[in-house]
Amino acid sequence: MPVQPVSVDDIRRAIRNVPDFPQAGIQFKDITPVLGDPRLFAGCVDLLAGRFAPGEVDAVVGIDARGFILAAAVAYKLRAAFVPIRKRGKLPFKTYEQSYDLEYGSNTVALHVDAVKPGCRALLVDDLLATGGTAWAAVELLKQVDARVLEICFMIELGFLDGRKRLAGLPVRSLVTF
């Protein structure tokens, strides 16, 4: 029997809603049931790789920590490099840093200065588009190293948080929108 391809509805159904995590009032979207099903995990990676084939992407960029999971698998599938963006102080070599605002306070993410070659065709893959602050900061970092962002793709988009506005003009794609 041929294996049925994974649809975005299969993925949507497997995402678990955890109320009041990490704090009261937040409906957390738990992706571990997707990752924990071999067919859904591979299907999600294939859908995130999208229209790209091996040879068309030089580097897949993942954001610490959940973003690493999907981005690394997409990088392996596309025979691309994997490039991590991490919270400040976690990467051991020289870095560029970029801060962005949160509802309360701010965060800073970092990228190794030698992470990619200039002109690198990069795909940014992350699990969740919420307010878009992290992805915006990641794109700013990728500008610093002269990478060309082919696409920013997310497994989940929280449409009501308007993250796409923060990423206006950039090629954004998401699999499942809530």
Added chain:
Amino acid sequence: MPVQPVSVDDIRRAIRNVPDFPQAGIQFKDITPVLGDPRLFAGCVDLLAGRFAPGEVDAVVGIDARGFILAAAVAYKLRAAFVPIRKRGKLPFKTYEQSYDLEYGSNTVALHVDAVKPGCRALLVDDLLATGGTAWAAVELLKQVDARVLEICFMIELGFLDGRKRLAGLPVRSLVTF
């Protein structure tokens, strides 16, 4: 021209030594040059998957955060589930927790109680075997969910820290030893 297979010596040569990170006296092994080279990244994932073929492993377990990178790619390659072990408080659903001693103080890692089915054939993949505390705690968590650990494989082993002693009796494999 056929692609030359990646050897562990290729990987060893690409690992960057960063002195005094994260603190004075530590020689940090930076794996980003391996991840950042498409051939070495894919080769490293293939070597970590080792003798296993798709269908022989139910779940590949990765440890927050660098461990996610290699484990997720191995899971995709083997068409297995990806299961995250994270620092306490990061996983949204009900968890088992396990603490382990560090040189100063202790750490606690967690695993979702429903992460795998009982009897699950699990492969634990991590970037670095140092003192073995994290891997030991991960194995204890996997016992709680009745998983069977087929192998624990590391990209790098710091032999002088005797991590293998902490994992005595378990099937440990590493690609590069310093």
